[in-house]
Amino acid sequence: MSKNVKKIDIFNKLRSSGLRPTKQRVEIAKYLFEREKTFHFTVESLDKLLEKKTTSKFALATIYNTVHAFKDAGHLSEVEVRGKKTYFDTNVSDHHHFYDSENSELIDIDANEILIQKIPKAPNGKKIKNVEVFINLKN
Amino acid sequence: MSKNVKKIDIFNKLRSSGLRPTKQRVEIAKYLFEREKTFHFTVESLDKLLEKKTTSKFALATIYNTVHAFKDAGHLSEVEVRGKKTYFDTNVSDHHHFYDSENSELIDIDANEILIQKIPKAPNGKKIKNVEVFINLKN
DNA sequence: TCCTTCTTTATAATAATTCTAAAGTAAATA
DNA sequence: TATTTACTTTAGAATTATTATAAAGAAGGA
Numbered sequence: 001m002s003k004n005v006k007k008i009d010i011f012n013k014l015r016s017s018g019l020r021p022t023k024q025r026v027e028i029a030k031y032l033f034e035r036e037k038t039f040h041f042t043v044e045s046l047d048k049l050l051e052k053k054t055t056s057k058f059a060l061a062t063i064y065n066t067v068h069a070f071k072d073a074g075h076l077s078e079v080e081v082r083g084k085k086t087y088f089d090t091n092v093s094d095h096h097h098f099y100d101s102e103n104s105e106l107i108d109i110d111a112n113e114i115l116i117q118k119i120p121k122a123p124n125g126k127k128i129k130n131v132e133v134f135i136n137l138k139n
Numbered sequence: 140m141s142k143n144v145k146k147i148d149i150f151n152k153l154r155s156s157g158l159r160p161t162k163q164r165v166e167i168a169k170y171l172f173e174r175e176k177t178f179h180f181t182v183e184s185l186d187k188l189l190e191k192k193t194t195s196k197f198a199l200a201t202i203y204n205t206v207h208a209f210k211d212a213g214h215l216s217e218v219e220v221r222g223k224k225t226y227f228d229t230n231v232s233d234h235h236h237f238y239d240s241e242n243s244e245l246i247d248i249d250a251n252e253i254l255i256q257k258i259p260k261a262p263n264g265k266k267i268k269n270v271e272v273f274i275n276l277k278n
Numbered sequence: 279t280c281c282t283t284c285t286t287t288a289t290a291a292t293a294a295t296t297c298t299a300a301a302g303t304a305a306a307t308a
Numbered sequence: 309t310a311t312t313t314a315c316t317t318t319a320g321a322a323t324t325a326t327t328a329t330a331a332a333g334a335a336g337g338a
Contacts, residue, residue: 113259162317
């Protein structure tokens with residue numbers, strides 16, 4: 001796959017999502033999507049990486065805008081889970097949660113109401129501390 | 140169970156956790172733990188509730204301190220999951236994650252590597268949007 | 279090219295949380 | 309019990325992640 005083909009791919013990816021292929025979006029898209037393995041990042045880490053790996057400059061707000069535009073277009077998924085606030089729970093036993101984002105409510109699920117049958121091994125040198133299941137709700 | 144017994148319980152709960160039973164801690168502990176059902180809250184919501192339900196005044200920092208002290212003592216669990224930052228993932232397919240808090244790293248787990256056998260029904264009027272599994276790692 | 283619309287940018291604003299330093303209180307000691 | 313020490317609370321400043329704002333810049337069509 002030549003560089004040219006890739007460039008056209010990126011352009012199409014943006015165009016078909018209703019996003020103008022601006023210099024910034026193209027560069028960020030190339031950085032994010034032209035790779036073999038999937039890639040996890042935060043806005044902060046992406047900002048630092050772009051600074052190192054490209055010659056262009058990006059305002060932090062542009063990175064936020066772009067990443068969210070890509071997310072809205074379905075090109076990225078967001079692993080956000082609980083928003084900004086930390087929840088506390090007087091139930092200290094092992095259990096899981098429903099999360100209702102409509103009204104930001106957590107509801108306990110007893111550990112024995114969920115049975116997990118198959119689980120992957122922890123990566124090398126690591127152990128499993130615990131398993132948390134979140135069932136996200138909608139109306 | 141008389142009020143007196145409860146008060147002693149709270150004192151013991153604090154003492155045995157190495158926490159001095161100060162006025163603030165005792166009041167917050169009574170508010171959190173003297174109830175039948177488990178209770179979910181954020182610092183913000185707890186602050187508002189304490190303001191309404193008690194006559195004492197609490198600095199916000201005290202509520203943060205106290206809640207974390209209770210958490211460290213094992214009397215509360217924290218449903219925090221990913222800290223403050225939002226992660227993005229170039230993998231947009233349905234999948235789960237390992238989370239390694241040692242180095243704040245997310246690792247993808249393919250959807251078919253986890254099988255959930257039993258799952259509770261969504262609460263009345265709600266539907267299940269999706270199920271996220273986090274396997275938290277330790278060394 | 280000109281115009282309209284969308285984007286980027288720098289900066290300010292917001293929200294959640296933590297830090298700091300001083301004042302206050304509980305426990306330990308004399 | 310009086311004194312000392314160590315831990316807590318407090319108000320406010322600082323920090324961090326994120327979003328909003330308003331002006332300047334770039335893209336696409338007539």
